Amino acid sequence: MIRIAIIGAGRIGHVHARAVANHPQAELVLVCDPFEKNAKELSAQYGVKYCLDPQEVFSSPDVDAVIIGSPTRFHVDHILAAVKAGKKVMSEKPIALDLASAKRCVDELGDAADHVMMGFNRRFDPSFAEIHHRVADGEVGDLQQLIVVSRDPAAPPAEYVAGSGGIFKDMTIHDFDTVRFFLGDIAEVTAVGTNVDEAIKAQGDFDQVLVTLKSVDGKLATIVNSRSCAFGYDQRLEAFGADGMLSADNLTETAVRKASGNQTEAKSAVMDFFLDRYEDAYRIELGHFIEAAASGEAVSPSVRDGYAALQLAEAAGLSAKEGRTVAIEANKVPAAV
Template sequence: MTNEQLRIGLIGTGRIGKVHAANIAALPETTLTWVIDPYIAGAEAIAAERGARATADPAEAFASGDLDAVVIASPTSTHADLIERAIAAGIPVLCEKPIDLDIARVDKLAPVVEGSGVPFAVGFNRRFDRDFSLARERLIAGEVGDLEQLAIISRDPAPPTVENLRTTGGMFRDQTIHDFDMARYFAPDIVEVFATGSQLFDDGAKQTSDFDTAMVTMRTSTGVQISITNSRHSSIGYDQRIEIFGGEGMLEVGNAGTSLVSYSNATAVKTTTPYQHFFLERYAEAYLEELREFSRLVRGEESRCSTFADGRAALLLADAAELSAREGRVVRVDLDR
């Protein structure tokens, strides 16, 4: 691979697709050459804005000869098929999470991807957040001693639509899956999952038999305890925090605010602005860094990208949490099998 710009195709022109399109255009090492979506008007709009070509048919772009890689940001139900087709064409893939909602389909796809030698990455963008990455580096450096407890809090500002809930696989496979990957980022050898879920406020969750509130407790093979706290609403804004506790200290990553300015007077001290509203603001730089790392992977350079195995492990944990919450029991997992 030369140092010329990587020619990237984008599949999917929804909210996250637009983020990827902007980032591909923003990085000096990448250029957007194809935009692919059955909703051709959406593809044509982004293509016209970015100087790319538009098509409703992935096969046209895959056979064009001017694609070095593809970013899959289409609905989850399309991921596995598109991955398989891109890999068969020898085109490196960055796919949004999850790989698929069915672990059997993921397991069937695993040898195809892993045996191909074609670069592949899963879009767990939080690994590329500057502060989460720094906290992990400091943990590895031994600043807090051996890890004993990891606490992850992740609350969205508002519930998704009922239509979204019907297609995304439920809270654990849609929202919590990011937190499962974060848990493995700090403590990969998880062997035990216990989860509880509630329907406290969201009619959509009740209509789809999903949860709007959940807590997960996990344990590693060495006894490290991990907790994940989720909610589908948060009046304080996008709530994203991590606490890393060890025998010699603690590391904390707090929420990102909209301003560093605080105000104090006779009735309040250090009143500050709200937290950032949602993931598009909170993880804007992480998405950009993810694309940089994917570019390195495609060029054959050292990269921090999440692997197919990472995507599979996160889905296994999501499935275990779903089973645990439904049956009220601890579920053992083997993420390496």
């Protein structure tokens, strides 16, 4: 049994708490959030203790592992302190708001970086994971192009956007990791962005972006992101190869379809947001973390992948700002797993 504490009792803290509570080898023992109302509410749901100061988590002898779901600006400090205290760690994405902090994190961790898991949950989504292993098995021949569509149902609150690091670091970061998962290291990034959301525009951020990437091996990927989508959480993937294509469509709550005089093939609405759409992925992700914690094996994705994805996010930001393709300096990428 691995005793787990969760730091940050917000949206993602609730998702992880549910996964921990349902895992047979895990026990949720502590919830930490400086905002007492949030800490109290989540801890009460599972009948566990709460604290307001993360130091109490790090110094507690009753905690074996820590899941970090605090706002992004705290991730590096929380990761380093937890590892120093001898805890197993999984941190939410992105690793940091800037590449220098991410580099400090990976450098200070040293070999321990291979054991700190990054919450790129989409690698564990059953549909995307199946496409990944079937591509690796050569089912569509040489992979040539990858298309990742990721649209949120609605923009997050203004205060979340303000602390998020912007769309490339907060949202596209998942898709940068997906592209690396399929194509390996990336050589070039080209991005454009625009706004349909005036509140996000006022914060100097984009709410719609398109990114194209070229891998070191010359393979291409396109990422399509929007902070809003009228029909729900639009999450699709297409892997196009020399011998065919593997693709995953949106999931709906049921498989029921409707045909009528003015419609054919209409299904029920797509799952609305990450907690439902990726519930299986968070569960499988946690299972991987727990197995690695028990065996001492390296984790994948690790904070090294967190660094590499953030490098692509910074390149995309620069590309969109300056209207040019940005080359990725391969020698700056720490060995990714």
